[in-house]
Amino acid sequence: MEQRTINYDFDEELLGFEEPEKAPEEPLGTARKLSLAVLGFGILMFALQAMGMPLSGSWTGFLLAFLPVLFGTVFYFYIDFKGTVPGIKHDNIYFRGITSKGALGWLVGVVFTGFYIALYWFPEYLSGGIKIVNPLSVALSGSPANNWFFYGFLYTLAVLIFGVRMFMKYRHNRYQKIRTASVMFFQLGFAFLIPNILMLFNQPEFYLSYFWPLKYDYLFPGTVSYLVNHPGGLGMFLIFWGAVMSFIATPLLTYYFGKRWYCSWVCGCGGLAETMGDPWRQLSDKSKKSWRIERWVVHSILVFIVVTTVLLWINSATSGSVFGESSMSLKKWYGFYIGAIFSGVIGVGFYPIMGTRVWCRFGCPMAAVLGIFQRYLSRFRITTNGGQCMSCGNCSTYCEMGIDVRAYAQKGENIVRASCVGCGVCSAVCPRGVLKLENGGTFKDRFSGSDKPLGALIDSLKHV
Amino acid sequence: MRVVIIGNGVTGVSAALSIRRLQPDWEIIMISGESSFHYSRPALMYIFMGHMSYKDTKPYEDSFWQKNRIDLVRGWVTEIDVAGKKLIMHEKDPIAFDKLLLATGSKSNKFGWPGQDLGGVQGFYNLMDIRLLYENVKGARSAVIVGGGLIGIELAEMLHSRNIHVTFLVRESSYWTNVLPIEESQMINRVILEQGIDLRLSTELKEIVGNDSGRVRGVVTNREEFIEAQVVGLTAGVSPNIALAKASGIQTGRGVLVDWSFRTNIPDVFAAGDCAEIITEGEQRNLIQQVWYTGKSQGKVAGEVMAGKESVYDPGIWYNSAKFFDLEYQTYGTVRNVSVEGESNFYWEHPDGSRSVRIVTRGGAVCGINIMGLRYSHRVCERWVAEKRSLEYVLDNLAEANFDPEFYEKCEEQIIREIKKQAA
Numbered sequence: 087m088e089q090r091t092i093n094y095d096f097d098e099e100l101l102g103f104e105e106p107e108k109a110p111e112e113p114l115g116t117a118r119k120l121s122l123a124v125l126g127f128g129i130l131m132f133a134l135q136a137m138g139m140p141l142s143g144s145w146t147g148f149l150l151a152f153l154p155v156l157f158g159t160v161f162y163f164y165i166d167f168k169g170t171v172p173g174i175k176h177d178n179i180y181f182r183g184i185t186s187k188g189a190l191g192w193l194v195g196v197v198f199t200g201f202y203i204a205l206y207w208f209p210e211y212l213s214g215g216i217k218i219v220n221p222l223s224v225a226l227s228g229s230p231a232n233n234w235f236f237y238g239f240l241y242t243l244a245v246l247i248f249g250v251r252m253f254m255k256y257r258h259n260r261y262q263k264i265r266t267a268s269v270m271f272f273q274l275g276f277a278f279l280i281p282n283i284l285m286l287f288n289q290p291e292f293y294l295s296y297f298w299p300l301k302y303d304y305l306f307p308g309t310v311s312y313l314v315n316h317p318g319g320l321g322m323f324l325i326f327w328g329a330v331m332s333f334i335a336t337p338l339l340t341y342y343f344g345k346r347w348y349c350s351w352v353c354g355c356g357g358l359a360e361t362m363g364d365p366w367r368q369l370s371d372k373s374k375k376s377w378r379i380e381r382w383v384v385h386s387i388l389v390f391i392v393v394t395t396v397l398l399w400i401n402s403a404t405s406g407s408v409f410g411e412s413s414m415s416l417k418k419w420y421g422f423y424i425g426a427i428f429s430g431v432i433g434v435g436f437y438p439i440m441g442t443r444v445w446c447r448f449g450c451p452m453a454a455v456l457g458i459f460q461r462y463l464s465r466f467r468i469t470t471n472g473g474q475c476m477s478c479g480n481c482s483t484y485c486e487m488g489i490d491v492r493a494y495a496q497k498g499e500n501i502v503r504a505s506c507v508g509c510g511v512c513s514a515v516c517p518r519g520v521l522k523l524e525n526g527g528t529f530k531d532r533f534s535g536s537d538k539p540l541g542a543l544i545d546s547l548k549h550v
Numbered sequence: 551m552r553v554v555i556i557g558n559g560v561t562g563v564s565a566a567l568s569i570r571r572l573q574p575d576w577e578i579i580m581i582s583g584e585s586s587f588h589y590s591r592p593a594l595m596y597i598f599m600g601h602m603s604y605k606d607t608k609p610y611e612d613s614f615w616q617k618n619r620i621d622l623v624r625g626w627v628t629e630i631d632v633a634g635k636k637l638i639m640h641e642k643d644p645i646a647f648d649k650l651l652l653a654t655g656s657k658s659n660k661f662g663w664p665g666q667d668l669g670g671v672q673g674f675y676n677l678m679d680i681r682l683l684y685e686n687v688k689g690a691r692s693a694v695i696v697g698g699g700l701i702g703i704e705l706a707e708m709l710h711s712r713n714i715h716v717t718f719l720v721r722e723s724s725y726w727t728n729v730l731p732i733e734e735s736q737m738i739n740r741v742i743l744e745q746g747i748d749l750r751l752s753t754e755l756k757e758i759v760g761n762d763s764g765r766v767r768g769v770v771t772n773r774e775e776f777i778e779a780q781v782v783g784l785t786a787g788v789s790p791n792i793a794l795a796k797a798s799g800i801q802t803g804r805g806v807l808v809d810w811s812f813r814t815n816i817p818d819v820f821a822a823g824d825c826a827e828i829i830t831e832g833e834q835r836n837l838i839q840q841v842w843y844t845g846k847s848q849g850k851v852a853g854e855v856m857a858g859k860e861s862v863y864d865p866g867i868w869y870n871s872a873k874f875f876d877l878e879y880q881t882y883g884t885v886r887n888v889s890v891e892g893e894s895n896f897y898w899e900h901p902d903g904s905r906s907v908r909i910v911t912r913g914g915a916v917c918g919i920n921i922m923g924l925r926y927s928h929r930v931c932e933r934w935v936a937e938k939r940s941l942e943y944v945l946d947n948l949a950e951a952n953f954d955p956e957f958y959e960k961c962e963e964q965i966i967r968e969i970k971k972q973a974a
């Protein structure tokens with residue numbers, strides 16, 4: 087045996103594989119430098135105004151800050167990808183600190199988290215920024231900007247900018263392009279423009295793309311009676327819309343397409359994860375243990391929100407004689423711990439640490455409902471291509487939901503998991519063409535036992 | 551009963567699992583000097599390029615082995631004491647066995663090129679080679695890769711991702727044309743050039759030239775051209791890793807010689823996967839299969855036989871897949887690089903040159919399908935070949951085989967039109 091071989095004792099488990107040395111790169115071209123300069127100018131304008139530069143609060147100020155940010159980043163992403171051959175672009179992901187939990191990754195995590203803390207509890211720290219977006223708020227909704235408008239604006243901007251990045255990154259993949267266009271459309275239209283414009287016409291601020299149980303208060307008695315009593319027919323329509331979406335469209339669409347119709351095509355939380363979150367999707371934990379935790383936590387939250395909703399209704403029907411204030415405090419507790427801390431602070435703040443779908447995976451009650459339908463009563467499945475899998479692990483690595491896709495693929499089994507949001511990235515990154523997202527002709531041929539969905543559901547409960 | 555498996559690659563693992571399935575109580579020990587746990591060899595390139603961390607390439611969680619009571623030993627076997635039924639280990643106590651499986655894989659070919667032992671010259675097969683590559687790319691600006699196969703192009707992609715200028719020497723007149731028909735091969739040539747790799751066709755390595763400190767400085771080709779390089783990758787194929795078996799009196803040819811149930815000439819000693827050469831009666835050449843899935847299926851059968859079940863290996867209908875930079879390739883059945891008597895080739899290529907389908911028929915039945923840039927279903931293509939379907943039938947049902955992601959451009963109509971034209 088060769089000396090080199092027999093003496094080899096590198097501990098790959100402990101030491102792993104760091105970044106190999108790289109030959110010097112060509113300096114950034116002028117186009118890239120220019121786009122970075124434009125971006126820098128926008129950020130500078132924003133910072134100066136936030137600190138009290140007189141332009142703040144005017145359209146000029148708004149445009150001076152955000153147009154350069156928009157164009158600078160979009161242009162940067164455009165040329166960054168334009169110079170490459172279309173295909174999977176994952177070189178160096180595990181070498182860059184920002185995408186592999188290095189110092190920069192943690193820093194970004196802290197900044198995101200800090201932003202959410204300020205947003206929820208100390209909005210006064212955001213007043214500089216809020217003032218800058220004021221002209222847009224007044225134009226859209228007729229009322230001055232507050233922290234939520236500022237947040238919605240930044241959120242939408244992020245989805246659009248990073249949506250363009252997704253477009254460029256996956257310009258060889260039509261599924262990804264169409265899906266990205268869809269989340270951009272729903273975020274901009276349904277989650278940003280329409281709610282604000284509704285307010286302009288003195289209508290309730292209502293997000294047509296969010297439903298109970300994700301937007302848990304949409305079926306709370308308080309919201310419903312507010313909408314019912316709202317002058318004009320729209321309030322009634324909105325209740326109707328919300329109820330139909332929650333109880334009819336959700337099961338039906340999930341039956342035909344899987345939960346993806348919502349989670350990675352419509353939902354704003356998913357929209358941000360799929361666009362701005364894309365560089366961090368590989369950080370989701372794939373272990374069986376985290377899968378177990380996920381099932382417990384997400385279903386507990388679902389139970390909690392259902393119970394709260396029911397209690398609130400009983401309470402309102404009996405004018406508070408049964409549960410008194412306790413159901414209100416449940417509602418507040420949920421709003422604080424789940425609505426604010428979980429979905430915001432951890433959900434987005436921890437993107438660079440725990441991956442992009444922490445909320446969707448562990449917290450979202452909507453995802454839990456969709457997941458139950460998807461698992462037991464849906465045509466959707468990911469099929470695997472016979473024996474072609476060579477267990478490389480790209481699919482599992484890039485599954486943002488932490489599904490160990492490879493575990494199924496290497497056995498040639500379909501992947502039918504409640505949590506799969508149908509983002510299609512596993513299929514895109516597979517170098518051997520093994521995975522295909524499909525809506526089959528029937529739900530019965532997805533896994534053994536799927537012809538008796540109720541039995542399968544009960545079985546799975548037994549294993550808890 | 552104690553079964554010992556040398557090698558924790560896909561073959562060894564597949565055998566261990568099939569033994570465990572049949573023999574819940576047997577002791578199973580799996581040994582490898584390369585890594586503590588099983589990892590996916592085809593994923594090596596992704597570690598080096600930063601797509602995945604090493605732990606992402608492990609197909610099973612670490613707890614899996616304990617759960618299945620498969621004991622893992624990290625170390626090198628230096629000798630097999632066939633008569634005494636024990637393994638001599640490097641710096642470790644010997645390990646006794648009742649039954650032994652050799653799943654030692656392959657090793658990179660070296661053809662005795664002048665200068666092949668210089669510093670900076672290496673093959674690419676295992677983690678040792680990756681570590682060596684880490685050393686060799688330090689300060690490197692340009693590299694030469696010798697040998698135009700699947701591993702060569704992966705190594706080219708890896709070095710390219712480190713911004714190292716790669717010159718790719720291919721002996722044949724077109725990349726991998728000793729396996730692929732010329733059209734597919736040329737499609738890959740284009741892909742390689744598009745990436746900015748300096749592809750030199752019909753070019754052979756004559757000599758590797760070193761500097762005073764014993765490191766490579768460049769290579770000289772058969773055209774007497776000098777190409778500067780600080781790294782030279784030798785990727786002219788692999789051959790079965792048989793040194794250990796050979797030194798221990800187990801019968802070997804090109805590989806460890808076994809029958810169709812993976813028995814060697816020594817009782818209770820078996821061999822499977824990349825390292826095995828299956829003795830084939832008659833005119834056919836002995837069978838050596840060196841890909842992932844064959845390791846998996848050979849290991850499964852070998853495990854069954856070792857566990858006491860009558861089992862014979864059936865190679866089934868050949869298939870394989872690969873990716874050349876961003877171009878995916880799948881093949882089902884038999885497609886030869888040149889057309890032979892009695893076979894007809896039908897070939898469609900997308901007008902933009904990025905996708906193609908080739909259907910080969912023999913005696914009126916479809917016997918092979920090559921796909922570039924599209925995804926086709928293994929099960930469907932395999933069934934067509936097994937059932938000896940006619941070209942007409944295959945064309946009529948072509949859409950059934952499409953395995954591309956949703957919303958992808960469907961090319962079946964074009965394909966059918968073109969191939970019908972050629973068939974007429």
Ligand SMILES: Cc1cc2nc3c(=O)[nH]c(=O)nc-3n(C[C@H](O)[C@H](O)[C@H](O)COP(=O)(O)OP(=O)(O)OC[C@H]3O[C@@H](n4cnc5c(N)ncnc54)[C@H](O)[C@@H]3O)c2cc1C
Nearest residue numbers: 557559560561582583584592627654655823824840841842
């Ligand atoms: C870079 C690369 C890319 C590849 N890509 C593909 C692909 O995409 N698709 C495909 O189908 N195939 C691919 N292959 C081939 C495929 O990886 C092999 O066919 C397969 O790994 C063989 O498995 P095996 O278990 O037989 O041997 P191996 O995986 O080689 O495992 C043998 C193990 O035995 C150990 N061993 C050997 N001797 C000793 C000893 N004396 N003591 C202790 N341990 C020992 C070695 O350390 C090694 O870990 C690729 C191969 C390489 C090198």
Ligand code: SF4
Nearest residue numbers: 475478479481495516
């Ligand atoms: S990416 Fe493809 S080949 Fe790799 S493990 Fe997943 S399914 Fe298998």
Ligand code: SF4
Nearest residue numbers: 485506507509510512
């Ligand atoms: S399994 Fe695939 S499609 Fe589903 S969430 Fe994971 S990566 Fe997306």
